[in-house]
Amino acid sequence: MVLENVETNASQPKDTLPRGVEIIEALGIPDWREQEKKIVRRLDMTMLPQMWIIYMMNFLNRTNIAQARLDEHFEETLNLGNTDYSTAVAVLTIGYMLAQLPSNMLITRVRPALYLPIVAIFWSGISAATVAVKSPGQLFAVQFILGVFEAPFFPGAVYLMSCWYTRRELALRTALLYSGLVLAQAFSGLIAAGVFSGMSGKMGIAGWQWLFILEAALSAFFALTAFFVLPNYPHSNSGSAMWSMTEDMRKIAQARIQADRVEETQTTTVWMGLRLALTDPKTYIFIFMNICMTSSYGFNNFFPTIVSGFNLGSSATTLAMTAPPYILGTIVSFFVAWNSDRLKERGFHIMINNCCAITGFIISVATLNTAARYTASFLYTSGSFSANALVYTWAVSTLSQTPEKRAAGGAIVNIMGHLGNVMSPYFFPDTHRPRYTMAMILQIVFAGLTCATAFGNKVYLRRENKKVRAKAEAEGAAYNPFTT
Known part of the structure; x- marks a missing residue:
């Protein structure tokens, strides 16, 4: 753990504790190290799994429309035109983008144990309301509002975790949280296949409508349980920490985060952090890289529509066959993230995975062979998943000279990256079904641009590291380079 591995500065007297440990020692709790381990275990058994399952439901509700499209009654009931489905996907992303930053500012002033479950209940109700839409305009409105209410959860969940976990603990927990999204992609097709085959026409309700109803109900159920499981902040007098932790544990939790956030550099304001992010060229490099990455994604x-073009069988079979590429993508993304952290390298990992995705896209353009195209889907899903996670991780770790800059820079890169999600649905007009040749070519282009930007950024950061080293040597300070 971070506090157990703090090294005493050589210039300090031997009987002087490092400042971080001193903060906790001042509490006068003799077994604080054992108590600290209990705090982390308690969080791992309560807060983390609760947020993981809600985030999975968040993504399932957000992508229901992709599965619903395979029900023959969906487009017929809503009278969707050539690009109406693409517009519905895009407007959800716009709502998602607009709400993220204001929500993350709001969560610092409210109780997250109330705020996050409440927004989850709202998005569950809005998702269920999709069953009543009868026209493209109504679908666009529901999708936009759904995006607004789904936006707060992921950044809010990461912010809450950062208030309880130290920096050394947070990276792994964030990766576990993100896995909820990837697994939701893997199993959404299987869930839809089961609903379509077993529920279509029951009580006069179409299969795609049952999909929205059942998943919204499940999402609302887990949101209700979150009221009792999620904690507020360590200093709060409410939330699950009041019953899951002793008073000494809560004091240690607050002190260790305070110790972990101690900076020798001058404290900056939120607005100064925003200015630092906006004036840093690296921010714009990562914005461009993230836009290209999400566009190639x-x-x-x-994906369900793409797989249906392989003519593998019924809609249920098609939905079931969407799962294996996502499952492999989950496994590969965990390995790539682990290896990237082990080697402390980002650029080549992003480039190699995008090259795998490009290979898959090229195969999809070059042949009509069903086996080859289905195999290609494994390549571009695995490559894209792995690279997508690393781009954002690289940005946050690089734009981290101060906590305020890290918060502002990470939010800016994440929000602007969603522009790719706004553009990319229009790569897939209905008239290009089922092969989507233009879309595959455009994704080759954007994946290639991601590779080029990653390589350029790697070269740029290496040059920056030479400047950082020279400055450190001149000042006799520690050398802390950017990860390349």
Whole structure:
């Protein structure tokens, strides 16, 4: 753990504790190290799994429309035109983008144990309301509002975790949280297949409508349980920490986060952090890289439709066959993230995975052979998943000279990256079904641009590291380079 591995500065007297440990020692709790381990275990058994399951439901509700499209009654009931489905996907992303930053500012002033479950209940109700839409305009409105209410959860969940976990603990927990999204992609097709085959026509309700109803109900159920499981902040007098932790544990939890956030540099304000992020060229490099990455990832909302073009069988079979590429993508993304952290390298990992995705896209363009195209889907899903996670991780770790800059820079890169999610649905007009040749070519281009930007950024950061080293040597300070 971070506090157990703090090294005493050579210039300090031997009987002087490092400042971080001193904060906790001042509490006068003799077994604080054992108590600290209990705090982390308690969080891992309560807060983390609760947020993981809600985030999975968040994504399932957000992508229901992709599965619903395979029900023959969906487009017929809503009278969708050539690009109406693409517009519905895009407007949800717009709502998602607009709400993220204001929500993350709001969560610092409210109780997250109330705020996050409440927004989950709202998005569950809005998702269920999709069953009543009868026209493209109504679908666009519901999708936009759904995006607004789904936006707060992921950044809010990461913010809450950062208030309880130290920096050394947070990276792994964030990766576990993100896995909820990838697994939701893997199993959404299987869930839809089961609903369509077993519920279509029951009580006069179409299969795609049952899908929205059942998943919204499940999402609302887990949101209700979150009221009792999620904690507020360590200093709060409410939330699950009041019953899951002793008073000494709560004091240690607050002190260890305070110790972990101690900075020798001058404290900056939120607005100064925003200015630092906006004036840093690296921010714009990551914005461009993230836009290209999400644009090359555009197949995600159309994957069931793409697989249906392979003519593998019924809609249920098609939905079931969407799962294996996502499951492999989950496994590969965990390995790539682990290896990237082990080697402390980002650029080549992003480039190699995008090259795998490009290979898959090229195969999809070059042949009509069903086996080859289905095999290609494993390549571009695994490559895209792995690279997508690393781009954002690289940005946050690089734009981290101060906590305020890290918060502002990470939010800016994440929000602007969603522009790719707004554009990419229009790569897939209905008239290009089922092969989507234009979309595959555009995704090759954007994946290639991601590779080029990653390589350029790697070269740029290496040059920056030479400047950082020279400055450190001149000042006799520690050398802390950027990860390349």
